[in-house]
Structure formats: structure tokens, C-alpha cells
Amino acid sequence: LEAQDRLRRAFDVEGLANPAKVLPSGASCGHVTSLGRAPDGTWV
Structure with missing residues (x-):
């Protein structure tokens, strides 16, 4: 998580x-099972 925070601050200095x-939650992210085949x- 520390590395993720450093990377984020490199691109978003003002936050x-x-x-x-910090981490994705089920409520806001797509569910892989719903994407289909x-x-x-x-090529994936």
C-alpha cells in the first residue's frame, strides 16, 4: 500500500x-463475473 500511495502522490500531488x-470496493468496481466471455x- 505504501508503494501505491507513493505512485499516486507522484501523479496527484494535491490529492x-x-x-x-485506497482499494477498490465491490460497490464501485465492475464484477469480473458479469463481464462475460x-x-x-x-487477444487478452
Whole structure:
């Protein structure tokens, strides 16, 4: 978490981008199970 915080501060010195968010929560992030399957031939 310390490395993530240092990286964030490097790009957002004033702390304006999502100031209270450290880790994603289920309420605000997409759920992988709901994304479905990639079409055949798709490079992932």
C-alpha cells in the first residue's frame, strides 16, 4: 500500500483524485463475473 500511495502522490500531488479511495470496493468496481466471455480470436 505504501508503494501505491507513493505512485499516486507522484501523479496527484494535491490529492484531488479520489482522495479517500485506497482499494477498490465491490460497490464501485465492475464484477469480473458479469463481464462475460471475450469473443473467439480476441487477444487478452
